[in-house]
Structure formats: C-alpha cells, structure tokens
Amino acid sequence: MEETLLEILEDINSDIDYKTETAIIDDGLLDSFDIVALVGEMNDAFDINISVVDLIPENFNSLQAMLALVDKLQNG
C-alpha cells in the first residue's frame, strides 16, 4: 500500500520528500489542484471514498497520516 501511495504522490509532485515531510498541507506543499487529483487517485487505487469531512490537514500532512486514513476507510 505504501509503495502505491508513494507512486501516486510522486506523480503529483515529485519535489516533496514524502518519507520525512510531516506538514504537507500545513506548509502548503500541495495546492487544491494536487489535493483533488490525489483524492481521485487514492479513491481508485484503494477502492475507498474519501469525503469532504476527511479533508482535514491531519489526514494529509504526512505519508503515514494518509496511510492511516486509507486503513480507516478500508476497515473502519
């Protein structure tokens, strides 16, 4: 799962070090265009439905947070 998500993220913006970055949204590293594309790709890749309520910085600030969100939506 982590590799797939990394591929998606690299494809959207390859300038970010996703393995260490912990403030992807707070620091404005991804803009709204990127976020919409990211959510679409994540929905398709992991067969989940990320809703507006899930769109909070805490869920997208780091790779681990995004993995936790996927896990929650798949198994929650």
Add this chain to the structure above:
Amino acid sequence: MTFLSAAFAVFFPITLIFYYTLPKKCQWVILLAASTVFYLFSGPKYFIYVLATAGVTYGCALWVKSMADKFAADLPELKKTLPKDELQKAVKKAESARGKVVFLALAVDLGILIVLKYLDFLIGNINSVFSLSGDSALPTFSFVMPLGLSFYTFAAVGYIVDVSRGKYSPEKNPAKFVLFLTFFPQIFQGPIPRFERLAPQFSAEHRFDYDNFRGGLQLALWGTFKKVVIADAVGGIVYRTVTNYSDMSGIRLWLGMFVWGIQLYTDFSGGIDMTRGVAECFGIHLDENFKRPYFATDLTDYWNRWHITLSDWLRDYFFYPIALSKRFARFSKSLKKKFGKFIAKTVPVGLLSLALFTLVGIWHGANWGEVLFGVFNGVVILITTLMEPLFEKPRKILKMDSSVGWHIFRSVRTFLLITIARVISKAPSIPDACRMLGKMFFKPDFAGFFGSFGSDFSFTESILPYLPALAGCVLLFFVSLTEERGHHVRDLINERPAPLRIAAEVMCVAYIIVFGAYGLGYDASNFIYTNY
C-alpha cells in the same frame, strides 16, 4: 453603534463589568444580551431576519440529527434482515431524506440572502435585457440589508452542512445558537465563524486574565490605528481618483488605485483587528482573516491570505464538495483518456476555481463590476496554472525559487494584478473601468504628472496632510515584514520592560488622537466591508 462610536465606549465597559462579575455560568447570557442590544441598535426590524435564519437552521439541524440517530439505531437490524442491494437502497433513501431537510434550511437561509442582496440586481438585468422601461419595467425593491447578512448566513449554512455531515452534534439551546450567529464583535464584518471553534468558547467559563485582556486591547488599538490613521485619511485620494479619472494622467490613476488597495486593506484588516481584539477581551478567540496579503507571490497565495475565512468557507462548502463528487471524478477521467494527465488534473479544477472566484465577486456585491472582479481573478489563476509547466524547468535550473529578487518581483506582480482587478470593481461602471485601464496602460503621461509638481504645487496642501498616513504605512510594512518572518509583534512588545511597552502603547494612542482622520463630518461607522 460601531467600535469607534461614543455609544460603544459606554456599551463595551458595561458589558465587560457584567461579564466578569456575574456568575461564570451566565457569561454566555451576558454576551447574548449584549449582542442583541448591539444588533437592535442597527434597526430592530432587521433582527427578525436573523431570527428567521437562526430558527430554521437550528430546527433543521436538530431534525437532521434525529433522523441520522434513528437510522443509525435501526441499521444493525436492517443489516441482519435486508440483502446488500436493499440495504444500500435504504441507506440512500435515508441520506436523501436528510438531504431534503438540509435543502429546506439552505433554501431559507440563502433565499433571504438572495432576495435582500441580489433581487434588485437580477430585476435590473431582466429589465435591461428585455428593454423594459417606465410602466412596463419590473419594479425594484431597494431592500435595506440587515447588519452582517452575508456573514451570519454563511455561518448558518456551514453549520447545517457540517451537522448533516456528522462533523459535530447540533446545538440544543436555541439561544446559544442565536449567540453563535450574532456575537456582536464579529457581526459587522466577520470573520465568518465556524461553530466547532466558536461555540465551545461560549460554554467555557472565562476568568479575567490581565495579560489576555491587555493583548486584546493592544490588537484593537492596532486595528484602530490602521483604520483611523491610514484608511480614513486616504479615502479622499481614492474618491477623487474614481470620480475625476477623466482629468487625470494614467500614472496618477495607478497611484490612486494603489492607495485604494492600501485603504481597503487597512480598513478591512483594521476592522478585523478591532473585532478580534474586542473578542479577546472577553476571552473569546476568533479566526484570523488576514495573513499579510500584499506579500503574496501569486493570486492563489493572495486569496489564501486575504479574507481567509471566506476563502476557507468557499473551499469547504463549494469547491471540495463538487471536486470530490463522483460526477466530477468521471469528468476528469474522461478528459484523462482523451487529453492526458495534465489536462485532466488542471482543466476541471481550473473551471471550478473560475466558478468559485465568480462567487467571490458576487459575494462582494450585486453589480457587474464585482462579478468581473471575481472572473478576472479566476481567469488569471486558471491561465497561471495551465502555463506553470512551461516555467517549471527554467525556474529550477536558475534556482529562482530561493532568490529574494524573484520573490519580490512576484509579490509586486501580484499587487499589480489585484490592482487591475480592483479598477474593474471600483470604477463607477464597466465602460469607466475600461477607460481607466486604457489610460493606465496606454496614456501614463509621465510628463504631465511630474509637470503638476510645478510652480502651482503646494507641499502644504498636497503632501503634508498625508504624511502621518504615509508614516503609518511604513510602520505597517515593518510590522508585517516582522510577522512574515515568523515573529509575533505583540509578543515582542510584551516581552519588553513595562515602561517601554507602556510607552509604545501611549505613543500609538497619541498618534491616533493627533493624526487620526477626525473632524467635522467624520463618520467612523463606514467600514467598507460592513456593507457585505
């Protein structure tokens, strides 16, 4: 009653005394009573609109919640008895029923807003399109807008949508909900409140904290400085620019519109500082609405720094709900197949962004100038996004992103772009805006402009009256620069020894008293954003 009125000078301390001396459990009641009195000062009959919005939103939120609770209670049994497809149908039916209640609330809330703020604009356009005049023209109504109409309506809409999303439970006490919508410091010009951050503060008990209180007064004082020393002092320059533009050189129009940018910022952000400062005196912390917008490096960045609570509201309740919908995803996928990744990523979101900025324009006022102001912003952002790949490589190769010069260039470019947009919204009409922009770009007339500094030029009449405001702008720039570098100026001041801090406060008060734009005919109630 406004922050800078004599009535407020009496109202504010009395409210504070009641707030901190009566039992802590009554504090929210004091704020509700104060907010009601404050609102009634703006015209008792307008309070009925607020109550209508509050009543319908409050009731619908409880209704939606009870429907959701009932369905959640029935769900385990439904899961046991219904096959999967029937269960999905039941879930969709329940969602649809809740959606109808939300729609009812939105129809009433936004209906009041549209009728009071936009109906005359719509009628005027219908009359114009069908060439209706005289007796055949549809009548207009010239409604007077209730104080804070757009702000409390957006707060109510955000609340009902969030409750329907299950983000939080609805408020059970109707009086507390009325307080959420009408809290007196923010009713003037925002910030647009979020229930989950504001409502818990009304339920908390606030002890008097001298440092917090002083911090609130300092913020309000700084806001007053921006409003009275800068915004109100330069208003005449802007007025003359817009009304006498045909007699002015292009370069003079540029200067006039730059001043309009400064006036608008200092008026609105000054008002917000006063709002947040007054609220902080009660221990209530409101959301920030500005983060040094003129340091923005592009228009997207600008709108992330200017009127932040409006941008955030439109993002959460307009942009993302559409952008994350299944229909939108299908549209993006179809574009991806035909035109590739880049187009699929940028075009749909770009068009949605264009629609969002059109709404920003409409929010600012019911006239075509404001609508085009929004469209201009949206178009520039769309073009910027589409062209970004062309400049990505050169930027990286030349390491421009780390260059201070490049940063300054981008900030100046953004300021110029927003200045052009503001010509469209500030000019008396669209043809006037075109003529102004024509002069600004094609007839700068440097010789004529500098020629005006000739023998008939009077320093005493032309420059001297604006020197205090100019000095205020210089101070504002350095304060903003310090904050842009991550420091909090209030903290820096309060860390100094008491005599230095008190001296700074006294100097600020003295500067306001001596150089503030007072005098005969002065009306401090005219906050530009109050009319929105």
